[in-house]
Amino acid sequence: MSALLVYAEDAPASKPEAHTSAEEIAHQLSRHGVRFTRWPVRSEIGPASGEAEIMRAYAPEIEALSRAGGYRSTDVVRLRRDPADPGWPEKARAARLKFLEEHRHAEDEVRFFVDGTGLFALRIDGKVLLVLCQAGDLISVPAGTRHWFDMGSEPRFCAIRWFGSPEGWVAAFTGDAIARRFPGFDEVAARWR
Numbered sequence: 001m002s003a004l005l006v007y008a009e010d011a012p013a014s015k016p017e018a019h020t021s022a023e024e025i026a027h028q029l030s031r032h033g034v035r036f037t038r039w040p041v042r043s044e045i046g047p048a049s050g051e052a053e054i055m056r057a058y059a060p061e062i063e064a065l066s067r068a069g070g071y072r073s074t075d076v077v078r079l080r081r082d083p084a085d086p087g088w089p090e091k092a093r094a095a096r097l098k099f100l101e102e103h104r105h106a107e108d109e110v111r112f113f114v115d116g117t118g119l120f121a122l123r124i125d126g127k128v129l130l131v132l133c134q135a136g137d138l139i140s141v142p143a144g145t146r147h148w149f150d151m152g153s154e155p156r157f158c159a160i161r162w163f164g165s166p167e168g169w170v171a172a173f174t175g176d177a178i179a180r181r182f183p184g185f186d187e188v189a190a191r192w193r
């Protein structure tokens with residue numbers, strides 16, 4: 001289930017304001033310049049679907065969003081357990097830690113969840129907005145927004161990503177440890193399952 005939890009940035013232990021309907025999540029996020037919408041999940045796409053197959057299935061949406069946002073490239077990122085890979089636990093840990101610290105990008109961070117789940121945490125206007133995304137969710141975090149992403153201790157997601165340029169998407173870490181003070185993916189996902 002998609003969910004939005006809103007905290008005051010100085011009160012991580014407080015009870016958050018919670019929203020679970022896609023319309024309410026989109027409305028609340030739009031007040032902060034963040035786009036959130038739902039696209040239909042394509043039934044022909046499964047765990048074994050390759051990047052080309054995923055891109056073909058969503059070609060009309062990809063093209064429309066690319067044109068509207070001026071994005072020049074897209075790709076598919078996927079992370080899920082491979083039972084045959086003995087190095088999976090370390091790979092999962094390293095992937096999770098990569099974006100778990102607060103950072104910014106010089107361009108928008110646009111993601112559509114084809115499958116699985118992930119938690120975007122946005123720090124805007126004195127608030128921390130935890131956005132639990134699932135298959136069918138599209139989120140666009142504006143350039144310069146302080147945020148972090150938590151894929152959980154057992155990452156499982158597939159997402160389409162949009163880019164204006166490779167240089168604009170490099171993470172500029174803030175050095176603030178705020179991400180450690182707020183609930184992470186595992187805690188938030190357990191609450192809304």
